[in-house]
Amino acid sequence: MFVRNNEGKTRVNSNLIKQIQKRRTFAIISHPDAGKTTITEKILLFGNVIQKAGTVKSRGSNQYVKSDWMKIEKKRGISVTTSVMQFPYKDCLINLLDTPGHKDFSEDTYRTLTAVDSCLMVIDAAKGIEDRTRKLIKITRLRKTPIITFVNKLDRDVQEPMEILDAIQNEIGACTPISWPIGYGKRFRGLYHIHRNETILYKSGHGHEIRKTHVIKDLYNLDLDKAIGKDLAENTREELELIINAYPKFDQNHFLASKLTPVYFGTALGNFGVDYILDGLTKWAPPPRFHQANERLVKASEEKFSGFVFKIQANMDHKHHDRIAFIRIVSGKYLRGMKINHVRINKIIGADAVVFIAGCRKRAEQAYPGDIIGLHNHGTIKIGDTFTQGEKLKFSGIPNFAPEFLRRICLKEPLKQKQLLRALIHLSEEGAIQIFRPLQNNDLIVGAIGTLQFDVVVERLKIEYNVEIIYKDINAITARWIESENSRKLEEFKNKNRANLALDSGGNLSYIAPTMLNLNLVRERFPNIEFYSTREH
CATH class of the missing domain: 3.30.70.3280 (Peptide chain release factor 3, domain III)
Incomplete structure (x- = not known):
């Protein structure tokens, strides 16, 4: 993006580019009961959104997963609507969209996938890739959305990890393991991070907190034999030699083209391996780039604001029966009070948007491409509507079933x-x-x-x-x-x-x-x- 300076020369708007490069906007997808809501909670723990994890499912409790804010979700223990959460992680700003896992709410998930730049796919290690996951993979393939994969529940009885990798490869085309489990089920002892050449030892009972991990550098370090036993250490080395040669090395271009997925292992309930997913996502997942409108391709770095409505939620505030339109910002910068055009009805409005932390929200002073903002809807905004700074655009691909x-x-x-x-x-x-x-x-x-x-x-x-x-x-x-x-x-x-x-x-x-x-x-x-x-x- 270029702007004019006082001398009439053009210069790059470096702040906008910097803000775009910081953003990572992704959705979590999975089959029901794969652990999607649990991993969402642990991601929020690393993002300092919550201080202590732990979903209490007894009816008398008032503690619930942060992303499940509707009463029916708390009562039934399922996610039935997409939640939006924004938080910083290291040098990035994360926009996390937690989608419903249940197939009966699939259209909400499908529309949400139009608003993200990448996906985190969660797989139950005991069940492998299930039907709902396969359908979601097909949707991401149509949009060429990059996927990072997390194989969950390694602390339970599971399928052979190599079988799971083969299934992932059959569905996506190629995969490359980034971490590898050392044992599983009752013998689960930790993870080996292939790219870092280090072993992280697992200790149960700390899933509700961020704990200091015991790390052993180098796969052939004798300290590893002492920590997990010589037989398990030797078996792990043999497995890793096989998989490193059997599967392709990570190639970011193939990942961005949706032809390869990096695979992480761990246990969300035990909060083990989740931080490595976030590290990989912030390092490899794409920042906001572009979106296709009927008229043309709109780049994130363009000077003028544009965005589209992918979701409307009624009664986030039950006292006022309000309706909020969720807008994915495609280009430019949002500023509180700025004038934007509601293209479908050709009406200029003064924007007073909010940003979200699950059921909580606060007034947005500014926002950038990749961010999700909410506008109060008094019955005039519909799913699929476009807002711009004047140009008549209609972003495509937002389905109704x-x-x-x-x-x-x-x-x-x-x-x-x-x-x-x-x-x-x-x-x-x-x-x-x-x-x-x-x-x-x-x-x-x-x-x-x-x-x-x-x-x-x-x-x-x-x-x-x-x-x-x-x-x-x-x-x-x-x-x-x-x-x-x-x-x-x-x-x-x-x-x-x-x-x-x-x-x-x-x-x-x-x-x-x-x-x-x-x-x-x-x-x-x-x-x-x-x-x-x-x-x-």
Whole structure:
């Protein structure tokens, strides 16, 4: 980026470049129960966000994982929404996005991946790569997002580490171990860091704190034989000689091109090996670089501010029923009070943003590319919206997915219809559920990717809006968004299929299909009509 000085000459805005180079914006992805939320907590411990780790799961406790701030998350012990946390680590500023692990909340994860520059993939060493992880790998491959891998739970009975490496290599293309476990399960004694040529000995019972580790330099140091036993030391040396020759050396260009993943081993619960992941991430993961808009490629180093909304969260402050739009800054610098253009509605606003530490937030005085800021949303901001300093841009690739399950919603107290409608609009703006209103009646149909989302809606309506509902089954299996360039054919389609048509919360025409057979037959009968299972926000 260049700016004019008083003499009319151009100079690089070195402060902006410096701030960009400091940023690391990444998401944690995994299959449920792989330990994602636990590793998030330990990362926050190293970032000095919390002083003591430890998730207390008893109902009477008021201590919870820092990233799980919603009441339902605390009650059920699962993450159901993306949390954003910013903190310094060494010379970098980390923007960590902790995504839901459960498949029923996958669309929140998919949208979050559009806002990050790299990912930390957590694998359960006992189970290896599972289905949810495979799907997330495919999403990162489409966007060429670099992945750092952490193989977790080495202090339990696990698969052979070499088998896990082979599975990772089959999914990603290439992997290279950076650390290697010395034993596992009850015989887990520590890690050997290949790049540092040092062994770090493990001692259980210190997972809640940062402790001073016992380090032995050099793999062939006789102190290692004394510390872990000669047989285990010799076995470790033989394993390492094999894997160092069998797997490629780390190549940062291949990593940045999403063709190779560095692999770390450890135990998040024991807080062992987590700091090495952070060291690798700050050293190798890319700073903010660019994002693709429909109009052009936007570089992080450009002078003017731009950013896009990838998430909306209602009721982070239950007292005020507020809605916050999460914006990933793509280029330029945010300053409190600056004038920015809400491109979709072509409106200039004075920005007064916040930054996040999980459920906590504070006013942002300034922010840079890679940072996540929040704007108060009074119903005008939608997922996918762009904000700029004037230029009309639309950032691409922010998906909306057709629901896989549909239910009709009924009030226990019919007089609360207005409260219900307002609440459902708020929740649908988040993208967690979708609302459909049939053209032929006054029903309210809720669509979701997974059935657990229906339970979340019930609890959130009750807790956040004092509205109680029940669901009733309907004759519907999925929905598709309808478009056609032929207006006459579209009207013909609408006239003949009115009983199956509905409008979503954005006013988009949708076809509610009772069966997949019905959907396929209607497609054949109306070849001029497009049926979309995804659409851009």
